[in-house]
Amino acid sequence: MAQTSGRRVLRAQGRRVPAALAGRQSAGTRHPLVAVAMVLPLAIVLAVVFGGWEAVLTQASSVVGMLGR
Structure with a gap:
């Protein structure tokens, strides 16, 4: 109240x-580049902490492929 x-x-x-x-x-919606700029720092930190560079590269290439369509 x-x-x-x-x-x-x-x-x-x-x-x-x-x-x-x-x-x-x-x-409204968020521009895809703004979303990437928001998520990228966290993704880098998680990749460094857990050593998942291969997984990050695989996911990044999949996202690039989807954005390229």
């Missing part, structure tokens, strides 16, 4: 409530 009253106060003051606070999903 406190969240709802807080939103009402913001709206009453003429401020917009960000979509994340209002509980709504943002519209």
Whole structure:
């Protein structure tokens, strides 16, 4: 209930409530290169920690193949 009253106060003051606070999903999709930039650092760390370079290369080549279509 406190969240709802807080939103009402913001709206009453003429401020917009960000979509994340209002509980709504943002519209639109993420560009594939943005998704790659987000995942790549974690993938590198996991490959180094677990020694899975072959698996990473196999998966990367599969993704490149799908994006190339």
